[in-house]
Amino acid sequence: MELFKYEKPLSLMSHAKRFGILSMILVLTSLGLIFTKGFNMGIDFAGGTVIQVQYDQKAPIDEVRNVLNTQEAYKGASVTYFGVDEEIVIKTKTSSKNVGTDIGDQVRELLKDTQGFKEVRRVDMVGAKVGSELREKGLMAMVLAIIGILIYVSFRFEWRFAIASVMALIHDVTIAMGMIVLFSVEVNLDILAALLTILGYSLNDTIIVFDRIREGIRTIKEPDLAGIIDESVTRTLSRTTLTSLTTFFVVLTLFLFGGEIINGFSFTLLVGVIVGTYSSIFVASPILMWLGFSVGGFRAKEAEKLKREKDKEKMRAMYEQGTL
Structure with missing residues (x-):
């Protein structure tokens, strides 16, 4: 289903610096709130x-x-x-x-x-000791999740894609935590679960965008990475918007009618869905460009890989025919 139809790609990367400045302001503000006001620790972590x-x-x-x-x-x-x-x-x-x-x-x-x-x-x-242990294990869970994501994306794509995706995830979680502090949401195991859910949701969105960018590098006759990103993101914009809106309305329903018990969880997810969708397009993609990803180098590697596969197929065919 195509929600948007464009005759030419949107010029998104021409505004990359503006989005970068906005993201930097949001992240720094969030960090300022975290280190000055601090979290409102719930019973799970404070005892x-x-x-x-x-x-x-x-x-x-x-x-x-x-x-x-x-x-x-x-x-x-x-x-x-x-x-x-x-x-x-x-x-x-x-x-x-x-x-x-x-x-x-x-x-x-x-x-x-x-x-x-x-x-x-x-x-x-x-008890306070149990709360402290839960807090440490929760932090460890987030760190291990981010490391696992870094390794997974490195194997599936390339190290620059991995760094860009992890930086986008850190951006999302930091802003979500800043909003938690700003609105004095009580931090408990539900909030930790929501933050881990944000990691998964944002990564899924970013992987889809990166997959389309990688496909665009192979198929789009464009030497400039910014142009390829613009066209690739434009192609996936309908899908990203529909997925995000569907998730947003479900979480909004939980927030409005789910009751006080899951209010903090649903609020954190609301922030995560909005920020995660934004970062997949306007944070991860520009970072990939700023890291100096080479379109020519990638295409040369892909051509060499394809050549090796063809040589292996040729050798296998010769072996099966008894000519080797």
Whole structure:
């Protein structure tokens, strides 16, 4: 399906420097937010307690917040609905250091007089040490994913393609993290999963664009890489736009109607879909050009590779015919 039809290629690479400046500003701003404001670490990484409470009727969430704020240990606790209006989740960075103290009993005593209180259904605690280990393993997962991507793209394409794709991925994740900090999204395992999903989504988009560029180098009678990129990206623009819009509307639906529980996850994915689509065209492709990729050199290597394959086929045919 062709969403866009063009009589001539779009002149995208003529604006490469402008896109580069915009991306640099976004990345530097994101890094500034990360190092100055810092992440709002959730219980998964900072440690704390999750308490699920059930009510007979719609939970009086404002009343619950007011009651919890009367106790120093529970001030600033996050209180949200959990799937249905009759259940809420309380997240607090308080955890019991004494095995004889039951936080569930404390919360039950505090909330027993709130309207419609039924029971405390579960209490999950994450210690600070466990949170630190999860944080380190999460960071390691991202680093290993990026290294794996670098190796994969190097084998499938060429080292310049690999560097360009990894730089685009770092660009996407950095901006996504900057938006997380800007809007004080609580960072937990869901957010980590969203960031890893962004890596996969953005890489898929970039690989498709790079595949079309490589095909264009072989088939388009154009000596200039910028012209080949313009024509190749123009050809794949409809596909990229349709894929991105489809994903965007699905994630937007999750963000609007999925509830508080997956709000951070869907928000991070929304940012990732937008930035990932942008970077596949306006970041990865220009970087490939700036790294000095040689069209002539690539075509010479392809011709040599084709010659070797033909020689092997000729030798095999001679061997099968008994003339070798």
